[in-house]
Amino acid sequence: MSKILVGIVMGSDSDLEVMKKAGQILDKFEIGYKMDIISAHRTPDIAHEYAVNAEGSGLEVIIAGAGGAAHLAGVVASLTPLPVIGVPMHTQSLGGIDSLLSIAQMPSGVPVATMAIGKAGAKNAAILAAQILAVRFPDIRERVSAYKKEIAGEVMEKNKKLQHERCSAKVS
Amino acid sequence: MSKILVGIVMGSDSDLEVMKKAGQILDKFEIGYKMDIISAHRTPDIAHEYAVNAEGSGLEVIIAGAGGAAHLAGVVASLTPLPVIGVPMHTQSLGGIDSLLSIAQMPSGVPVATMAIGKAGAKNAAILAAQILAVRFPDIRERVSAYKKEIAGEVMEKNKKLQHERCSAKVS
Amino acid sequence: MSKILVGIVMGSDSDLEVMKKAGQILDKFEIGYKMDIISAHRTPDIAHEYAVNAEGSGLEVIIAGAGGAAHLAGVVASLTPLPVIGVPMHTQSLGGIDSLLSIAQMPSGVPVATMAIGKAGAKNAAILAAQILAVRFPDIRERVSAYKKEIAGEVMEKNKKLQHERCSAKVS
Amino acid sequence: MSKILVGIVMGSDSDLEVMKKAGQILDKFEIGYKMDIISAHRTPDIAHEYAVNAEGSGLEVIIAGAGGAAHLAGVVASLTPLPVIGVPMHTQSLGGIDSLLSIAQMPSGVPVATMAIGKAGAKNAAILAAQILAVRFPDIRERVSAYKKEIAGEVMEKNKKLQHERCSAKVS
Amino acid sequence: MSKILVGIVMGSDSDLEVMKKAGQILDKFEIGYKMDIISAHRTPDIAHEYAVNAEGSGLEVIIAGAGGAAHLAGVVASLTPLPVIGVPMHTQSLGGIDSLLSIAQMPSGVPVATMAIGKAGAKNAAILAAQILAVRFPDIRERVSAYKKEIAGEVMEKNKKLQHERCSAKVS
Amino acid sequence: MSKILVGIVMGSDSDLEVMKKAGQILDKFEIGYKMDIISAHRTPDIAHEYAVNAEGSGLEVIIAGAGGAAHLAGVVASLTPLPVIGVPMHTQSLGGIDSLLSIAQMPSGVPVATMAIGKAGAKNAAILAAQILAVRFPDIRERVSAYKKEIAGEVMEKNKKLQHERCSAKVS
Amino acid sequence: MSKILVGIVMGSDSDLEVMKKAGQILDKFEIGYKMDIISAHRTPDIAHEYAVNAEGSGLEVIIAGAGGAAHLAGVVASLTPLPVIGVPMHTQSLGGIDSLLSIAQMPSGVPVATMAIGKAGAKNAAILAAQILAVRFPDIRERVSAYKKEIAGEVMEKNKKLQHERCSAKVS
Amino acid sequence: MSKILVGIVMGSDSDLEVMKKAGQILDKFEIGYKMDIISAHRTPDIAHEYAVNAEGSGLEVIIAGAGGAAHLAGVVASLTPLPVIGVPMHTQSLGGIDSLLSIAQMPSGVPVATMAIGKAGAKNAAILAAQILAVRFPDIRERVSAYKKEIAGEVMEKNKKLQHERCSAKVS
Secondary structure (H helix, E strand, O other): OOOOEEEEEEEHHHHHHHHHHHHHHHHOOEEEEEEEOOOOOHHHHHHHHHHHHHHOOOOOEEEEEOOOOOOHHHHOOOOOOEEEEEOOOOOOOOOOHHHHHHHOOOEEEOOEEEEEHHHHHHHHHHHHHHHHOOOOOHHHHHHHHHHHHHHHHHHHHHHHHHHHHHHHHHHH | OOOEEEEEOOOOOHHHHHHHHHHHHHHHOOOOOEEEEEOOOOOOOHHHHHHHHOOOOOOOOOEEEEEOOOOOOHHHHHHHOOOEEEOOOOOOOOHHHHHHHHHOOOOOOOOOEEEOOOOOHHHHHHHHHHHOOOOOOOHHHHHHHHHHHHHHHHHHHHHHHHHHHHHHHOOO | OOOOEEEEEEEEEEHHHHHHHHHHHHOOOOOOEEEEEEEOOOOOHHHHHHHHHOOOOOOOOEEEEOOOOOHHHHHHHHOOOOOEEEEEOOOOOOOOOOOHHHHOOOOOOOOOOOOOOOHHHHHHHHHHHHHHOOOOOHHHHHHHHHHHHHHHHHHHHHHHHHHHHHHHHHHO | OEEEEEEEEOHHHHHHHHHHHHHHHHHHHHOOOEEEEEOOOOOOHHHHHHHHHHHOOOOOEEEEEEEOOHHHHHHOOOOOOOOOEEEOOOOOOOOOOOOOOOOHHOOOOOOOOOOOHHHHHHHHHHHHHHHHHHHHHHHHHHHHHHHHHHHHHHHHHHHHHHHHHHHHHHHO | OEEEOOOOOOHHHHHHHHHHHHHHHHHHHEEEEEEEOOOOOOHHHHHHHHHHHHHHOOOOOOEEOOOOOOOOOHHHHHHHOOOEEEOOOOOOOOOOOHHHHHHOOOOOOOOEOOOOHHHHHHHHHHHHHHHHHHOOOOOHHHHHHHHHHHHHHHHHHHHHHHHHHHHHHHHH | OOOEEEEEEEOOHHHHHHHHHHHHHHHOOOOOOEEEEEOOOOOOOHHHHHHHHHHHOOOOEEEEOOOOOOHHHHHHHHOOOOOEEEEEEEOOOOOOOOOOOOOOOOOOOOOEEOOOOOHHHHHHHHHHHHHHHOOOOOHHHHHHHHHHHHHHHHHHHHHHHHHHHHHHHHHO | OEEEEEEEEOOOOHHHHHHHHHHHHHOOOOEEEEEOOOOOOOOOHHHHHHHHHHHHOOOEEEEEOOOOOOHHHHHHHHHHHHOEEEEOOOOOOOHHHHHHHHHHHHOOOOOOEEEOOOOOHHHHHHHHHHHHHOOOOOOHHHHHHHHHHHHHHHHHHHHHHHHHHHHHHHHH | OOEEEEEEEEOHHHHHHHHHHHHHHHHHHOOEEEEEEEEOOHHHHHHHHHHHHHOOOOOOOOEHHHHOOOOHHHHHHHHHOEEEEEEEEOOOOOOHHHHHHHHHHOOOOOOOEEEEOOOOHHHHHHHHHHHHHHOOOOHHHHHHHHHHHHHHHHHHHHHHHHHHHHHHHOOO
């Protein structure tokens, strides 16, 4: 079993469906992680404790997903020297532009590495976590490079399929 | 000297020019207040302490001004049962829509009473604080009512002046 | 039966589904309230009368929900010294950013305590109303504090469940 | 002296510079008007009285300019059967998109004829007022038609000047 | 059969569902109208001809509905001295903010009376048309005033029903 | 003197400063062009005539700059089979997002090749016009390719200068 | 079989449904094209190769569809002197405003002819491609002119049908 | 002299003023870096080469600043397994929301760690780079922790100064 290097936190259990995508990518990269539901606003003390203890507990990167006035990533980033990645959730009324701005527009001094809104952002958070860990673990960089080739291959495969379909359509 | 009932906090000294407007209104209403620069992101422990101690120290209302990924009001609101009023700061790039959404779009469970962006919002935060205190202190409600009459009078005065100018212009 | 301290008004019966959430929270806090459909634009005289009489009829806080060019909260706030809380409704075309700006961007002199768009905003309006009343009624503050613990507990429970599921998944 | 057919109202004396543009166009069309500073939020009773009495006092069209949570036009429109034209003011933080949405997004039943943000909107409000009055007064329609030709002529004159400059530049 | 005073045009047959709401209101006010599908971009010559002939054919007001880069109202307004009312259509991608800005932000000289996005806007366009015609036809103003009372009555009825339900709920 | 292949039109003389940038690029490419101020809204008949005659007069591409409810490019595109390029002007209140949406969101059937807001857009309109003409005139394609090398060279030169400055700064 | 003059590329197979609309229009205009799935971000080398070889392989115009941080059109445009048309995809969270800005706001020197978001944009990309090719191939311009008449006819037909329905409704 | 671990690239020399802020923070952290002006659109081959060679040349993190249709960070991220941090530049027309969306809304597979718009973003990019490098270099983590204390101290100092001023003001 791999050491837990990444902490995934999310503000609500309604974010789980999206944030699981991050977990799946980390599984693929064989990077150990833990996953918690911690609300910056409803469980502030737990969020505080989580962030303060993150470094000591061996985490190297934190991924935080939240929506609306999405403060979780910023709250965690304010309390740890670890790199923090923020995933803005889609919101029903404003589509997630509120989440995106609440995460990206951090003041000077406390960065949050902001991802795209929703599932693409959750996946990319895990890939970025891998890229960060790869600064120290060369085998993770190899997996990242292999993954880039894999997704390139998928696009190429889809293009091949498209050409085949169009070719068949013309012949018939 | 009046008892300190309102705490004004702001995330940066660059917010001071705007937040002083809140202080001036409270002075006018003879409501005691204190004013602090506390950053949710750069001094998270002080923000935490401030919010946790607010009720015990005799505060009844908190006004928090912040800009960009403006988490200060939400962070304070998460840690106190007191009513928290948020003032979104104007921002150079996005005009303050980032601040407004970061403050207004709070999740269910932790309200922040959001005001308009900038100086009008800071003034209104103080008036709302007075309206809240007026639930308990009848003399403050009288001052609020008097203030409403006063600003009505100012508008009427300006209209009278406009009529006079237009009248003079026609005659001459 | 508890004294009616909060007035909930909404601009249209289509807002009822959302605004009922405010009522449920007030019920939970055992705070008496009344609920009315009053349109700032279609029944302006009733809105006027409602606002002018609010203080005299014993109300201490008003919650107003409206959508689009959402003037109801502002109209009421212009006519009463009571604190007014505005709930922006989700709108089909613009998601509610129109409602939010129409409520939040009030001019200096007439604050409206603006909440998040939609149901979260309606719930939070009731919690804020309770926080405001708690300035005068200590037992309400206790209920607010208890409520904050309750929602923290719910988040913690969900996290516990998540850990359990993930643990089970690994074992099996 | 021409009969007063148009009422121009604005929410603040800071709107005067912009709203004067409407007056200048009405002067040009020889349409009588009056101009008042009346705040929907700070002088709600005067706004109410103004709107209720508008029809009886002989006004046929009302032009209302306001900014931010711009309720003035809607408040007036709710209380009169007369056509109401709204001019959204430019705002420092959001450029006037708040004013525009607060005026344009009126609910079904109470229209406000919304113009462009700022001075172009103020001028156009007066032209629209003239077009509305022209339904009854044929000579005003003639002036509107003449005005359209006049502004066409101005554009043509500017184009002629441009051609001349470019021609001269090539020759020299 | 009443004389045709209002021309309703729309850019596409997909706008018909929305624009019919304008027709229904005009029917209610017993105001004669005609309704045409004319695209500013796909049938520019017909749009040109329509606008140029509008005044001569006895029309007094034109209502134009269009979506996206919504030029129809502006194109018509550029070619007629009649008052033109624009109805921005909801759009799938941007919700209609594109339509709204394309109609509202007209340059100085050529006003379009912009309504809310979608069905509320279409209804209001017809009410505004009635208010405009009422400048000349006193009986239409009476119908407008009656209509305002009618919609006020509907809101009051809904409020009565709400009170009854809540009362019954408490008793049972 | 080169044959006139490109028509540059703009809605107002206030757009001239920006649209001249397009002319300068065409001069550089030695492509003949004419430049006119024609308002879709104030001189609709001239705009109509211009567009209808464009093809017959030998033009191959039209560049149209306009701001706000920017209909000029769309109006021209509706009346000519030639490719039309639209340049959205910066606007004081909304920064040009209104112009951009009014030009880009054209309905199916009538494309406008939309550029960036402001001067970059005006320059790029001219480059695109050259790229379009290059489909027929091989020497223009050579000039386009040369231009691409030239601007690459400028960036490289700036980078070289930066390296030199940083190097000097370290040595001294 | 016609020579391949247009290259359609798209960033993902999920864009195929939309981009096929461009192909259908080119089929109608009897313009040869090829269609490829190439991701600027996942297959950057293929995108690079595609763009560099486009001119040599006989393409005259490239249509690129992409969503979100939509870089494909810009990447291609940076590497070819051919005209590049960009089609912004609708996105789930932000409706496609992200795609539109990522494509339209190109820096000076590298234009992308930006179309409307979604299917209308894809269709228009193909029409614009035809308009561009028509600069060289007179028969394509004839087809473009015929197409404009065809779509005008469709609108006129729909209007005729509407008149017939309304007429029948009145009679019955 | 410290080894070069961070590459700062920017799309234009006009970004230099902002991106220098990143350099100053790296200097403070004693992290070696190089700084280049490379345009994704004007020097695509150099951007390609830079990104492909980044890993081999010993870089561990890349910071890319760009504005408008800001593709530089995405282009680089598509070609390297290294973590890439994007800094959205403020833009004159849209304030930088275009830059922010063009950088943040990356598709699944190719993350860019997006920062705030402008100088705060540039500073934070450097801090995040330090946090990333700290995964491998423990002394950098110590410097990050020390820096967090330093900026906390600055806020506390400013608050102390504010208290002193207010105290003096009351006494005098």
